[in-house]
């Protein structure tokens with residue numbers, strides 16, 4: 001258990017914020033069309049918090065998550081993650097940060113349809129864990145922690161939407177990340193599954209000390225976050241604590 005929970009106990013540890021954003025700007029140019037997706041974001045995010053990112057479609061939520069997830073770099077401005085400036089890192093380092101320190105959960109779940117639940121989780125550990133046996137054991141343990149110990153050998157097509165989402169969460173936690181980033185993760189769940197999803201995230205956050213950042217349209221989901229940020233037209237227009 002201890003091995004699995006590499007980040008256990010990091011909640012509320014004093015020190016610099018997990019993320020420090022200064023003047024973060026992202027401009028998309030397509031031909032002669034220019035979109036100012038983010039307009040100078042200044043933001044600190046603490047370790048171990050659950051943060052909801054709200055705002056209408058097109059307000060910049062996905063763009064911001066991609067920057068926080070080291071999937072993209074800003075057009076201007078700085079993003080410090082755990083003290084490193086992401087905009088100065090090489091692709092190789094960014095890839096390493098993504099695979100070791102960040103877990104992703106997507107609206108479409110993005111499970112590999114030809115792999116079983118446990119294989120979907122185990123394959124995420126390939127870059128970090130050379131032992132096949134250890135990957136398999138840890139995948140089983142993580143799936144048990146999200147309540148799916150009875151579904152290990154099932155293909156995604158044999159799982160409900162809520163169960164697929166749980167597999168996606170177990171996969172996001174596979175490498176004991178510092179942060180889990182979720183883009184409209186309950187968009188394809190009914191409201192009871194969305195509630196269960198949030199309860200599960202809270203539970204995992206308490207046990208793993210992981211920071212959770214969720215873009216959502218779902219008031220129920222946002223109301224469970226500790227901090228709510230609202231974006232409009234590429235700017236943060238409100239920042240409140242629940």
Ligand SMILES: Nc1ncnc2c1ncn2[C@@H]1O[C@H](COP(=O)(O)OP(=O)(O)O)[C@@H](O)[C@H]1O
Pocket residue numbers: 028029030035036037055056057058059060061062063064
């Ligand atoms: N790859 C892209 N190329 C051009 N424009 C984009 C791209 N991705 C997003 N945009 C634009 O940037 C703005 C913010 O989009 P996005 O971050 O996806 O918002 P949200 O997730 O809040 O719906 C929108 O105007 C969108 O059309």
Ligand SMILES: [Mg+2]
Pocket residue numbers: 061062063183
């Ligand atoms: Mg989006």
